[in-house]
Structure formats: C-alpha cells, structure tokens
Amino acid sequence: MLRRGLLGAMAMLPAMPALAQGPAWPARPVRTVVPYPPGGPNDIIARLYAPALTAALGQTVLVENRAGGSGVIGTDYVLKSPADGYTLGIVDGGSLTIAPHTQPSMPYRPPEDATLLSVVTRVPEALVAFPGIGARSLAELLDLARRQPGRLNIATAGAAGISHLTAHFFRQQTGAQVEVVPYRGAAPAVTDLVAGQVQLLFADLPVILPHIKAGALTAIVLAARHRSPSLPDLPTTVEAGFPRLLAENWYCAVGPRGLPAPVVQRVSAALKQASETASVKDGLAAQGAEAAWTTQEEFAGLVAAESATWRQVVAASGVKAD
Structure with a gap:
C-alpha cells in the first residue's frame, strides 16, 4: 500500500512545475496605453486594433489614454510597468526616435528600457x-x-x-x-x-x-519610398530625386523591458493576426494609413536607423522641445 502510494505521488511530480507557473497569459484583461489624448491618430489606431487583439488573445484588450510631454509621459508609464504583459503601449515612433534628441531630459532610454514588439501602422x-x-x-x-x-x-x-x-x-x-x-x-x-x-x-x-x-x-x-494607396498619383521624394528625404510616421507596440518570451511570442502573433483583419486594414486605409507588422529584429533596426537620422537633423537645426 505504502509503495503504491509513493509511486502515485511520484507520478504527480512532473505536473507540479506547470502548476507553479500559474495560469497561461493572458488570464485577465490587457491594457494598451496611448500616450496622447482621445480622438487623435494614436488613439484611433489603438482603438481599431483593440477588438482584433481581443479576438486573437481571447481576453479583453482595453485602451487607456495617458497624455503629456509629447508622448513621453505615457510611454514612460508603460516602460516602468510590471513586465507581466498586462500593460503594453501603442505609441508613436517619435517617442522612441525623436524625443530622446529633442527633450532636455528623458525618463527612459530607448531601446534599452523597452521590449520592442512590432510596428503596427505606417503613416x-x-x-x-x-x-x-x-x-x-x-x-x-x-x-x-x-x-x-x-x-x-x-x-x-x-x-x-x-x-x-x-x-x-x-x-x-x-x-x-x-x-x-x-x-x-x-x-x-x-x-x-x-x-x-x-x-x-x-x-x-x-x-x-x-x-x-x-x-x-x-x-x-x-516623403516615402513607395506611393500611398490613398493617393496613388502622388510621387514620392525618391522618385523626385531625393532618396534620403524620407519621413514616415509610424506607430508601434511596446512593453516594459524583460517581458517573458512566451508573452512576447503570443503578443507578436496576435499583432500579426490583427494587422491582417479587414476591420483594421480598412479602418486605417480610410484614414490614409497602412496596417503593418514587423519582427522584433526588423523593429529594432528601424529604431536604430530612424534615431540616427533624426539625431543628425536635430544637431543641424538646433530644434529642441519646449
């Protein structure tokens, strides 16, 4: 009897680590923070994505506005949140590649303090x-x-x-x-x-x-490499002979540094699925924008390249935030 009891207890051991890890993510609603007021482009993009992400993740995705500091305050809030996947950000690229060169002081260091998930919209x-x-x-x-x-x-x-x-x-x-x-x-x-x-x-x-x-x-x-479907007859700066004169605003999904790999993979897959839904693609197209998805490596490369470009422009122009 004792031997059978020990064997039974040992048979249960492999299941114990899985129980200790807790429920699979996400087990409750996920917040996506927008660092600008309601009604603006950043807010519109986040609210177009939220229902598609809700469907992809099987949990409600909420949008929360935390405006101020040209996007810095809300972005800082996201990057200083617990790295558990329940607070993410849909932020503008300028918060990562422009503000660090124009703001007199910055509360975070991109990209070191962020988990770069994906570009979600190009404008x-x-x-x-x-x-x-x-x-x-x-x-x-x-x-x-x-x-x-x-x-x-x-x-x-x-x-x-x-x-x-x-x-x-x-x-x-x-x-x-x-x-x-x-x-x-x-x-x-x-x-x-x-x-x-x-x-x-x-x-x-x-x-x-x-x-x-x-x-x-x-x-x-x-000011782009390719023409926009919204204005197909409008030439680009590349076509006009100025291949370096590129200025593409973009919005992206980020999280705090140290997001667990399983969460990153799940969010990345959900963002890709959401970017391909008709509601997101058509909703953004109506605004003159384009749905997008990138790998983490592509996203990191974009941040590095854009940051270098805008650093040079700021240095030459002397532009600083108030």
Whole structure:
C-alpha cells in the first residue's frame, strides 16, 4: 500500500512545475496605453486594433489614454510597468526616435528600457501647398523657392515633432530657402495653410487627405519610398530625386523591458493576426494609413536607423522641445 502510494505521488511530480507557473497569459484583461489624448491618430489606431487583439488573445484588450510631454509621459508609464504583459503601449515612433534628441531630459532610454514588439501602422508625411502659389510638383516648388528666396513659409504640426523636423530636413536636403514656422498642432497649421497665411506644410497624410481631395490644398510630394494607396498619383521624394528625404510616421507596440518570451511570442502573433483583419486594414486605409507588422529584429533596426537620422537633423537645426 505504502509503495503504491509513493509511486502515485511520484507520478504527480512532473505536473507540479506547470502548476507553479500559474495560469497561461493572458488570464485577465490587457491594457494598451496611448500616450496622447482621445480622438487623435494614436488613439484611433489603438482603438481599431483593440477588438482584433481581443479576438486573437481571447481576453479583453482595453485602451487607456495617458497624455503629456509629447508622448513621453505615457510611454514612460508603460516602460516602468510590471513586465507581466498586462500593460503594453501603442505609441508613436517619435517617442522612441525623436524625443530622446529633442527633450532636455528623458525618463527612459530607448531601446534599452523597452521590449520592442512590432510596428503596427505606417503613416507617410506629405508636403502640401496653398494652391495660390501655383506650384504643383516638387520641381516647380523648388524653382519658385530659388527664384523668390524667403517668400515661402513652411508650417509645422507642432514643435519638435516629426512635422517640424521634416521641415528642417527638407531645407537641408533640397537647399530651399523657406522659413520654418512652428504651430501648436496640426489643426491651426492646416487652418492657416488653407487661408494662405502660410504656403507649405509637412503633415501626416490622414490629417490633410480630406483637404487634398476637396481641392483646398495641393499635394506636392510624399516623403516615402513607395506611393500611398490613398493617393496613388502622388510621387514620392525618391522618385523626385531625393532618396534620403524620407519621413514616415509610424506607430508601434511596446512593453516594459524583460517581458517573458512566451508573452512576447503570443503578443507578436496576435499583432500579426490583427494587422491582417479587414476591420483594421480598412479602418486605417480610410484614414490614409497602412496596417503593418514587423519582427522584433526588423523593429529594432528601424529604431536604430530612424534615431540616427533624426539625431543628425536635430544637431543641424538646433530644434529642441519646449
């Protein structure tokens, strides 16, 4: 009897480590933090992904907004959360590749303090013009800038962000003598551009797409390697002879440093599945954006390359966040 009891107890031993590991992730709802207020592009992207991720993970995925510091405050909150997979972030690429070079002090160090999961959305920057200046292509615009130096002002959709840095990058790459005029957000910049108070603007395609389609703004060029399905007739900077003049805003999924490998694998697979769903693809396409998925290695390479580019632009322009 005693021997049978010992054998029975020993037979149970292999199952004990699995029990000690606790329930499989996720065992409760997962929060995705957005470091900007509700209603903006980052928030829209996260809320498009949330239902698809809920279906892929079998647990509710919630969206929580923690705005401030040009995305730094919410991103810092994510990176300082417990590395258990229950607090992730859907953040803009600038929080990882631009803010570290423009902010006087940073509470986190990318990419060391983050688990880079995947890019989830790509949003190209487009250069648009007030129709009254008469330029309809980049060649015509640069000719106008050469003939009338100092006449053209290029607005930016916020200080020290990708729109602002792309304006300086444009000047560095093309030699165009245009005055950079920072605005506090895309909305007031677009308003003044439509009214002709400024003549040019680099902005996320979704922000300006309705104005382009309405004829209120002239699309000049897309700062990307490939044309956008939303504006298939709009040439890229690569086609126009400026292959380095690239400015693609992107949004990504990140977690705290040290996320367990099984969690990373599960999240990566869920993000890939979500990026391929019709609701996400069509919802983003309606905004002029594109669903995306990358491996961790591809994502890390993108962060390194973009950080190097924007570091050089900041150094040359002297742009700093307020």
